[in-house]
Amino acid sequence: MGLQNILGEAILSTGSDAIIAADQDGTIVFWNPGAQRLFGHTFEEALGQPLDLIIPEWLRGRHWGGFRRVMESGNSRYGADDLLSVPALRKDGASISVEFTIVPLRSDGRMIGMAAIMRDVTKRFDEMRMLKRKLAELTKPAE
């Protein structure tokens, strides 16, 4: 158990990836230094808030539909081999692109919440969009 605890502490305190956990109702109960860096809210500001804090308004319906379904079933389609990519809201109002894994949290076999490991992929998304635009221009038939 010694190594697992050290590893757990070290990984959770990373500043590179955001690690967030929410309880059954979707209230934020864990917010690591990476989450503070990505989204701008401190631990104190995020704790006790609904996940809506970082979800753009137009995606909240889809998110909560999926959240409730996974809370009931215990299974997410975004586990081992698939990542969810979404735009996210920062405290300063800016939008960033994040990619994340969803980890259902169980205690005694019962679902008690959900964790998410999120990474900022804004730079890669912007580069990809720019390359697609360039490619479209280059392959456009001559007029």
Ligand code: HEM
């Ligand atoms: C920027 C923040 C977030 C946005 C924009 C967002 C958006 C979404 C969207 C659009 C879906 C529907 C995906 C689909 O139907 O394929 C979804 C599903 C879901 N979200 Fe979020 N979400 C965010 C953060 C989170 C966080 C932090 C958690 C967990 C702590 C979470 C848990 C879930 C779960 C469990 C589902 C259902 C996944 C499944 O169907 O397997 N979300 N979300």
